[in-house]
Amino acid sequence: MEPTNTEAPEYFHKVVDCQWACPAHTPVPEYIRLIAAGRYSDAYMVNWKSNVFPGILGRTCDRPCEPACRRGRVEEEPVAICRLKRVAADNKDDITARLPKAPERKNGFRVACVGAGPASLAVARDLAPLGYHVTVFDGDPKGGGMIRTQIPRFRLPEEVIDEEVGYITGLGLDMKYGQRIESLKALLAEPYDAIFVGSGAPRGRDLDVPGREEARANIHIGIDWLSNVSFGHIEKIGKRVIVLGGGNTAMDCCRTSRRLGGEDVKVIVRSGYDEMKASPWEKEDAQHEGIPILNFLAPKAFTYEGTNGSTRLTGVVFQKMGWTTDDKGKRRLLPTGEPDQHFECDDVLVAIGQENAFPWIERDVGLEFDEWDMPKVDPVTLQSTNPKVFFGGDAAFGPKNIIWAVAHGHDAAISIDRFCRGQDVGLRPPPNVLQSSQKMGIHEWSYDNDISNDERHRVPLLEKDKALSSIKFEVELGFDKGLGYAETQRCLNCDVQTVFSTPACIECDACVDICPMDCITFTANGEESDLRTRLKAPAENETQDLYVSGTLPTGRVMVKDEDVCLHCGLCAERCPTGAWDMQKFLLDMTHAGEKACGR
Amino acid sequence: MTYIAKPRLHHPELPKNALGFTRRDYEGRVSTLCAGCGHDSISASIVQACFELDLQPHRLAKLSGIGCSSKTPDYFLSHSHGFNTVHGRMPSVLTGANLANRDLIYLGVSGDGDSASIGLGQFAHSIRRGVNMAYIVENNGVYGLTKGQFSATSDKGSKSKKGVVNTDSAIDMVMLALQLGATYVARSFSGDKAQLVPLIKGAIAHRGPAFIDCISPCIAFNNHAGSTKSFDYVREHNEAVNRLDYITGRAPIHAAYEPGETIEVTQHDGSVLKLRKVAADYDPRDRIAAMAFLQERDAAGEIVTGLLHVDPDSHDLHDHLGTVSAPLNRLPDDALVPGSAALEKINGALR
Ligand SMILES: Cc1cc2nc3c(=O)[nH]c(=O)nc-3n(C[C@H](O)[C@H](O)[C@H](O)COP(=O)(O)OP(=O)(O)OC[C@H]3O[C@@H](n4cnc5c(N)ncnc54)[C@H](O)[C@@H]3O)c2cc1C
Ligand SMILES: Cc1ncc(C[n+]2csc(CCOP(=O)(O)OP(=O)(O)O)c2C)c(N)n1
Ligand code: SF4
Ligand code: SF4
Ligand code: SF4
Ligand SMILES: [Mg+2]
Numbered sequence: 001m002e003p004t005n006t007e008a009p010e011y012f013h014k015v016v017d018c019q020w021a022c023p024a025h026t027p028v029p030e031y032i033r034l035i036a037a038g039r040y041s042d043a044y045m046v047n048w049k050s051n052v053f054p055g056i057l058g059r060t061c062d063r064p065c066e067p068a069c070r071r072g073r074v075e076e077e078p079v080a081i082c083r084l085k086r087v088a089a090d091n092k093d094d095i096t097a098r099l100p101k102a103p104e105r106k107n108g109f110r111v112a113c114v115g116a117g118p119a120s121l122a123v124a125r126d127l128a129p130l131g132y133h134v135t136v137f138d139g140d141p142k143g144g145g146m147i148r149t150q151i152p153r154f155r156l157p158e159e160v161i162d163e164e165v166g167y168i169t170g171l172g173l174d175m176k177y178g179q180r181i182e183s184l185k186a187l188l189a190e191p192y193d194a195i196f197v198g199s200g201a202p203r204g205r206d207l208d209v210p211g212r213e214e215a216r217a218n219i220h221i222g223i224d225w226l227s228n229v230s231f232g233h234i235e236k237i238g239k240r241v242i243v244l245g246g247g248n249t250a251m252d253c254c255r256t257s258r259r260l261g262g263e264d265v266k267v268i269v270r271s272g273y274d275e276m277k278a279s280p281w282e283k284e285d286a287q288h289e290g291i292p293i294l295n296f297l298a299p300k301a302f303t304y305e306g307t308n309g310s311t312r313l314t315g316v317v318f319q320k321m322g323w324t325t326d327d328k329g330k331r332r333l334l335p336t337g338e339p340d341q342h343f344e345c346d347d348v349l350v351a352i353g354q355e356n357a358f359p360w361i362e363r364d365v366g367l368e369f370d371e372w373d374m375p376k377v378d379p380v381t382l383q384s385t386n387p388k389v390f391f392g393g394d395a396a397f398g399p400k401n402i403i404w405a406v407a408h409g410h411d412a413a414i415s416i417d418r419f420c421r422g423q424d425v426g427l428r429p430p431p432n433v434l435q436s437s438q439k440m441g442i443h444e445w446s447y448d449n450d451i452s453n454d455e456r457h458r459v460p461l462l463e464k465d466k467a468l469s470s471i472k473f474e475v476e477l478g479f480d481k482g483l484g485y486a487e488t489q490r491c492l493n494c495d496v497q498t499v500f501s502t503p504a505c506i507e508c509d510a511c512v513d514i515c516p517m518d519c520i521t522f523t524a525n526g527e528e529s530d531l532r533t534r535l536k537a538p539a540e541n542e543t544q545d546l547y548v549s550g551t552l553p554t555g556r557v558m559v560k561d562e563d564v565c566l567h568c569g570l571c572a573e574r575c576p577t578g579a580w581d582m583q584k585f586l587l588d589m590t591h592a593g594e595k596a597c598g599r
Numbered sequence: 600m601t602y603i604a605k606p607r608l609h610h611p612e613l614p615k616n617a618l619g620f621t622r623r624d625y626e627g628r629v630s631t632l633c634a635g636c637g638h639d640s641i642s643a644s645i646v647q648a649c650f651e652l653d654l655q656p657h658r659l660a661k662l663s664g665i666g667c668s669s670k671t672p673d674y675f676l677s678h679s680h681g682f683n684t685v686h687g688r689m690p691s692v693l694t695g696a697n698l699a700n701r702d703l704i705y706l707g708v709s710g711d712g713d714s715a716s717i718g719l720g721q722f723a724h725s726i727r728r729g730v731n732m733a734y735i736v737e738n739n740g741v742y743g744l745t746k747g748q749f750s751a752t753s754d755k756g757s758k759s760k761k762g763v764v765n766t767d768s769a770i771d772m773v774m775l776a777l778q779l780g781a782t783y784v785a786r787s788f789s790g791d792k793a794q795l796v797p798l799i800k801g802a803i804a805h806r807g808p809a810f811i812d813c814i815s816p817c818i819a820f821n822n823h824a825g826s827t828k829s830f831d832y833v834r835e836h837n838e839a840v841n842r843l844d845y846i847t848g849r850a851p852i853h854a855a856y857e858p859g860e861t862i863e864v865t866q867h868d869g870s871v872l873k874l875r876k877v878a879a880d881y882d883p884r885d886r887i888a889a890m891a892f893l894q895e896r897d898a899a900g901e902i903v904t905g906l907l908h909v910d911p912d913s914h915d916l917h918d919h920l921g922t923v924s925a926p927l928n929r930l931p932d933d934a935l936v937p938g939s940a941a942l943e944k945i946n947g948a949l950r
Binding site for chain 1: 600601602603604605606607608609610611612613623629630633634635636637639640642643789790792816818822830831834
């Protein structure tokens with residue numbers, strides 16, 4: 001293998017698994033260390049810069065960082081990265097003075113955002129401080145999009161939404177609530193330099209089976225029902241509720257039902273438990289609240305009683321499903337032929353998926369749609385085929401989550417800024433990188449390299465009976481400072497990189513001997529696939545890179561498998577020549593209008 | 600010195616031996632030696648060897664004298680017995696322990712100063728008496744712990760870090776061991792674990808005095824140009840006569856070699872030492888030839904490494920003395936202390 005080029009920022013960025021996995025590339029270990037130091041406001045601001053909604057995300061993020069976390073590979077469970085974010089948000093001081101301000105003098109460009117969800121708000125947050133005049137339209141009476149309309153209050157209190165949405169609207173945005181955009185053509189005719197579409201994926205999929213029409217009074221589309229609950233239009237549901245679907249919306253529907261009078265609430269899913277789309281923790285939370293999840297049952301018909309105009313839902317008939325392997329060896333979910341099953345209920349919530357819908361976009365405004373009736377959007381620039389119109393969040397590529405919406409918002413803001421200034425939208429600014437040795441003395445490092453043996457700490461919960469008594473009570477109490485500190489100590493500081501200097505190494509083997517994880521090998525060079533089998537511990541995780549040195553005096557090379565390195569720095573402590581150094585690699589994404597170097 | 604504890608976490612794929620232990624279970628505390636010291640690599644090799652031998656840690660006793668090398672038993676096998684004796688006295692304490700409890704495995708760890716200077720006599724007698732032990736000298740040519748004075752194994756003409764030339768003749772511990780009747784004699788280099796680990800395994804399994812002279816650069820006081828115990832010098836002058844595969848009685852033998860390329864030596868416990876020849880005519884079973892060969896190569900400036908001598912038909916001190924077969928701590932009181940009548944009888948026989 002060629003010597004590893006650690007100058008390219010991707011190399012060390014990839015080693016910081018959590019930051020690499022985070023769509024907005026939040027510098028996770030950096031904020032975790034700030035929390036450990038009790039610097040909650042600083043930790044909050046690191047987050048706010050990257051992901052815009054630390055208090056909201058600290059309670060609701062889909063946390064792609066956690067399955068990626070290295071701790072999960074060296075021990076049972078990842079660091080509770082998401083809930084640590086909340087520790088920063090809960091314990092920070094008043095940070096309003098640290099927020100950017102919109103300049104008095106505008107830059108003359110006008111941008112319209114359709115929708116006031118996280119995607120649009122991220123765009124506005126990046127552009128307003130640069131002097132853009134940003135107008136945000138939303139058909140709803142308040143900002144936040146599905147953060148406000150869909151995520152139930154027991155997971156996310158309204159004050160947190162008000163606070164963090166407020167930080168952005170406070171940047172002097174022109175908020176047009178209660179104004180649905182009915183025509184893109186009309187909007188294009190107005191004097192805007194660019195338009196951002198952050199209108200989400202607003203349509204809940206319906207279930208068209210016999211009885212649907214007749215029993216309609218007691219059959220609700222999950223996301224419509226949830227938003228009616230959020231806005232206080234619905235306050236009650238029947239005692240026996242069936243929720244159809246296995247995603248996160250289904251989990252929110254069933255848990256909300258339990259708080260609105262549902263006593264016998266069931267989730268019934270077509271597929272198996274493991275194939276359900278809901279995150280494992282969402283399923284656990286639902287089960288913890290006494291909600292059974294029944295699998296391998298496909299809804300076949302709604303049953304009802306009464307006739308003409310006075311019909312009432314009585315239940316749902318299900319067909320039994322099971323996995324079979326077809327002639328081509330493909331696994332398929334098919335009816336098993338067992339007798340159907342009938343479940344009685346008073347209400348049904350249909351949460352079987354979400355779709356995009358753009359009835360307000362005319363098909364003759366230079367904006368092309370693809371075969372699935374989705375706008376054609378460039379995945380990097382988020383520009384549509386109408387160069388003035390950009391997309392982001394759920395509207396761009398279908399339903400995802402908040403953190404993706406934010407990441408799209410940052411990228412779209414860069415594009416819009418470049419577009420307005422007449423620059424090439426395809427040229428993207430490189431990230432900001434700061435790399436510095438952490439060595440302070442022979443055995444002193446400016447980061448805490450002692451590895452905690454603690455297992456993942458659980459977030460304390462509100463007592464169950466109390467939690468179920470009102471939709472307003474937040475279920476999770478959050479880590480207190482002490483628990484938060486203990487959890488921070490589980491972080492391995494993956495951004496403190498092991499940096500090797502070929503000319504300094506005397507091949508004494510001290511690093512090999514001390515490394516607790518068998519990361520380091522000195523061996524003859526070879527092709528990657530061959531090297532991976534010849535290391536002190538076989539390097540089977542191919543998603544993790546091998547760090548290869550130049551040729552050493554004995555003709556061998558140093559090969560380090562990044563996979564399970566604890567970043568404990570023992571290699572650097574035991575190296576007599578300083579050939580290993582521990583260097584903090586701080587990568588910050590460059591947002592719209594920022595210079596790529598210097599911070 | 601490293602102040603943090605070595606993390607308990609280990610590689611998820613770390614293999615387990617027949618006892619269900621990983622290699623990490625054979626480790627000790629974090630070393631306090633200078634970073635880069637060759638002795639640490641020897642400790643790592645001992646750990647590896649004991650792991651591969653499926654050794655029960657409580658079955659082993661590690662004994663040492665004084666010196667950086669003699670400190671190392673703290674850095675491996677935390678769950679074994681240990682005795683850090685006074686300077687140069689490890690061989691006698693080990694002999695005594697072995698006489699009292701012949702059931703343990705004895706590992707003597709010493710330095711060139713500890714064994715070739717103050718402890719030379721002790722070393723010599725433990726070998727010639729045939730004590731059943733694996734005796735490792737971590738040889739760096741200096742008194743590391745006392746800041747780098749030449750030791751008795753330092754080559755004549757080699758230079759100290761300050762540039763002083765050594766005018767005394769060197770003691771070659773391998774030659775001494777051969778002469779004194781060690782039945783397993785090897786030399787190796789701390790920087791070559793592939794060679795060292797099987798040699799340690801063979802030595803532990805050997806019955807009788809097994810001696811390993813392991814050259815181990817002192818990073819702080821003897822790793823400069825002009826030293827003959829530096830990493831660079833040893834790498835340049837190292838001539839291996841053979842490569843050892845240690846094969847326990849149970850494990851199948853997989854490596855296949857051309858006939859005539861290997862020598863197999865079966866030890867008393869059924870384990871097989873399979874030696875791949877590097878030097879064509881070298882037969883380690885022939886002690887006299889080995890000594891002649893070593894003298895010749897030494898004169899040519901080579902550092903000869905490998906398994907230099909092994910006597911498959913070895914014996915130990917207990918065989919010579921005809922001692923009781925049970926360790927003393929397992930004898931019943933009346934056997935151990937037969938009383939004054941028995942003493943009278945013995946005394947009577949001597950009158
Ligand atoms: C029940 C449920 C629970 C969820 N829970 C989580 C969670 O815990 N964590 C997570 O990360 N994600 C969650 N999500 C997903 C998340 O809410 C969305 O991915 C995210 O809000 C998308 O952001 P967005 O800005 O693209 O659009 P949205 O948040 O959907 O916002 C779009 C906004 O545009 C407005 N709008 C639409 N069309 C127009 C128009 N023509 N004119 C004016 N305004 C318009 C809408 O009123 C809406 O306010 C959940 C989704 C659902 C349905
Ligand atoms: C009776 C006695 N004399 C002298 C000393 C001082 N002393 C301590 S260690 C040492 C030499 C150790 O040399 P070596 O065995 O080669 O160990 P190294 O440190 O080189 O590994 C000496 C002379 C002592 N501790 N005790
Ligand atoms: S251990 Fe810390 S730095 Fe490493 S991946 Fe996990 S959270 Fe990120
Ligand atoms: S920091 Fe160094 S010693 Fe620690 S696990 Fe990583 S490679 Fe091994
Ligand atoms: S400890 Fe330092 S000098 Fe020794 S092998 Fe490792 S990197 Fe090279
Ligand atoms: Mg010495």
